[in-house]
Amino acid sequence: MKKVLPVSVCRIVLAGALALGSAAFLTACSGAQAAPESTFVLLDGSKQTTADFKGKVTLVNFWATSCVTCVAEMPKLVSTYNKYQAQGYDTVAVAMRYDPPSYVVNYAQTRQLPFKVAIDNTGSNAKAWGDVQLTPTTFVVNKRGQIVKQFVGEPDFDALHLLIEKLLAET
Numbered sequence: 001m002k003k004v005l006p007v008s009v010c011r012i013v014l015a016g017a018l019a020l021g022s023a024a025f026l027t028a029c030s031g032a033q034a035a036p037e038s039t040f041v042l043l044d045g046s047k048q049t050t051a052d053f054k055g056k057v058t059l060v061n062f063w064a065t066s067c068v069t070c071v072a073e074m075p076k077l078v079s080t081y082n083k084y085q086a087q088g089y090d091t092v093a094v095a096m097r098y099d100p101p102s103y104v105v106n107y108a109q110t111r112q113l114p115f116k117v118a119i120d121n122t123g124s125n126a127k128a129w130g131d132v133q134l135t136p137t138t139f140v141v142n143k144r145g146q147i148v149k150q151f152v153g154e155p156d157f158d159a160l161h162l163l164i165e166k167l168l169a170e171t
Helices: 007-019 068-087 101-110 122-126 157-169
Strands: 039-041 047-049 057-062 089-095 116-120 139-140 147-151
Touching: 007 068, 039 116, 057 157, 068 089, 068 157, 089 101, 101 116, 139 157, 147 157
Parallel strands: 057 089, 089 116
Antiparallel strands: 039 047, 057 139, 139 147
């Protein structure tokens, strides 16, 4: 049985890993926990809550237009969404509070992002999801609304796809 570390320990380990320039993916910190209750304000003005995730496998990606890694991984997020969305997979890309809304809108439109894009104007979403400050930070939420994996930095997309397939197969 894999040991799951408490969130506070995970944050300390993550801080150390980042300070040392280590890989930011921490498997020991991947125990399932309920996704925080959040309301995301989408670019079209509509809202989505974490309650809306139930029954779907959802990827929540905190990013910024000024983040080089975020911009580099975005085509892979689009490809992943296109590959799995018909099977009950969804994506919400949450722009950080410091990202100018006009930049986010322009990016989403010019890249024709096919998934939901939200702007976290107040920083409340980032705060609720573990005080996210580093981008990209990505969470995978299962059909029961539990966070099953967190990535800081670009995910290993082959491993991510395997995880998504496993979670989609669950009832």
